[in-house]
Amino acid sequence: NGVRPFDLAVEQMFGSSPKTYMKDNTVERHYESPIYTPSDLQEYLTGVLQLEAVGCKDWLTNKVDRSVTGKVARQQCQGGLQLPVSDCGVVALDYRGVKGIATSIGHAPQAALADPEAGSVLAVAEALTNIVWAPLAEGLDSLFLSANWMWACRSQEGEDARLYKAVKALSDFCRTLQINVPTGKDSLSMTQKYPDGSKVISPGTVIVSAGAEVSDVKKVVPQVMVNDKDSTFYHIDFSFDSLKLGGSAFAQSLGKIGDDVPYVQNAEYFRDAFLAVQELINGGLIIAGHDISAGGLITALLEMCFANVRGGMDIDLKYLDESDIVKILFAENPGIIIQVKDKRRQETEQILEDAGVGFVQLGKPTDKRCVLVSKAGTIYPFDIDELRDVWYSSSYLLDRKQSINGRAERRFENYKQQPLEWVFPATFKGKFSQYGINPDRRTPSGIRAAIIREKGTNGEREMAYSLYLAGFDVKDVMMTDLTSGRETLEDIHLIVFCGGFSNSDVLGSAKGWAGGFLFNEKAKAALDRFYARKDTLSLGICNGCQLMMELDLINPGHEKKGKMLHNDSHKFESSFLNVVIPTNHSVMFGSLSGSKLSIWVAHGEGKFSLPYNEDTYHVVAKYTYSEYPGNPNGSDYSVAALASTDGRHLAMMPHLERSIFPWQNAYYPADRINKDQITPWVEAFVNARKWVSDKSAE
Structure with missing residues (x-):
């Protein structure tokens, strides 16, 4: 008919399947509310902060690669101490670092126990107040949700009825918000039965995942307060409801659930509040912010301070229309905290007022290392470092339970004593023009580099872009190209062995990859000829570093060979940390001597085991802190990178190719974050290109 290419009834495709009718009875269940006294506030807070849903997730985030692809613009950890306080994750669509995708999650299992409808709405609300910090390309119209239903259907009377109410509430809420829920997953048999006839029923809940297109990954608001006295904190309410403690972490910490659960009373108001905050973010008005969910207002305030090493907050709750200090601090009504520069307060308040959004002023940053909360003439001091x-x-x-050799204890002792610091090269300006490079280059330079990769390599794309940006023409070389003789490397001046998990590391890191060279005549001959030339450079990153050490390409004259061993913790380590560049004469890092920079690491076997004294080696990068986790693997002499004696060949565990742009960095100097186009790590690649160019001209 000119509109539809075909128009078939579902019955014509799949037949007329019988309809399933499920019947259940509604069963009212009530849960006791917590009993409390304000004088025990500190004790309550200690209990809440130790709950799994509220407490630190560092044990999870430190063992997964949070930088792979080089497109990660926001991961779990933030601030000078790199603690997991992020509300959302953001990845860039390409290496230009503009458009991207944001993701977040939300769930409210305790609230769903007391009120399945409230549990669904609060799960959606948490996902949205988490993702609101990313500037969405088309506001809520950019957003889509996925709902994962975890329910013990048919396990007891009333459970199916609860699920029906929960699904309908989520559907109604999202329809009013004008948000699509196109996908999801159902796990509806969450019941465990035992031989003695007993059974355990999982509390019904929905886990909501949110995703949306981001207009600019560099504008994502951090969850770490800025130590600026000329700024103000605001509370923005999203619930339009009175403060309630039912289903909260506070109630759980006292062994209760409660019946009185917060709700989003007006979905249209929620939408208006979300869009108003988006307008503030797009206008650059918010310098920091945090959602209010598990743990309540006090947890959000503290988490904004935890990742810093200095500063605190002076909070006055006089504008909040609630007298119960426990409810104010621990209620989990959907809402957010924002920090705004004082010179833009009037503009911020006007936007919120025009949108009809409720907000109150909370307080200001202070030099004291505590959160001072005032209400009705009483002051409640909360020591940030102690509570952290x-x-x-x-x-x-x-x-x-996952680290050995006492590394969990070392991490706990040292995490707050190893803040990120920087000493940039005096000549560094942070601009493309300084190095004569152009990200829009579309013509070949004639200076050729090759990326050599094996099955399981995963860092080749970000490395290829880094090389291309620096001025190289980049060639992709698989090991099969070398073993078959299709590639000889004769026209290549720089080879790079990239990071990843070659051959799944089943024989040990890079052992199988090394065998591909050692036991293949053509591949070995091509490599030997390359290293015999005087006009060549090589770089090995992570898995490539392990390969170079295994092939003895850095110090071939040493009788005792250096080795790469398992990290002292015997687990994968992922961190954004400091390295120092000692005085050296390597081609790539020589000009960076004296610098202290931040960089990504992600490896399981990154420990340099070096049999000779430190001065025997050409050390070109060292971890700034010798103690774990600043030295993530226990490397001898805190070595992060070694170069050959002549400085042409470099083996390095950290990923400089994932740290060349400020937006790739998990933390970057505040006075440079909005000015620098690139980081000093680009200089290493530019140095390599200039060296090859000079050699070719000789």
């Missing part, structure tokens, strides 16, 4: 250790303690207890 309480918040971190659950992570430490879990980390003990």
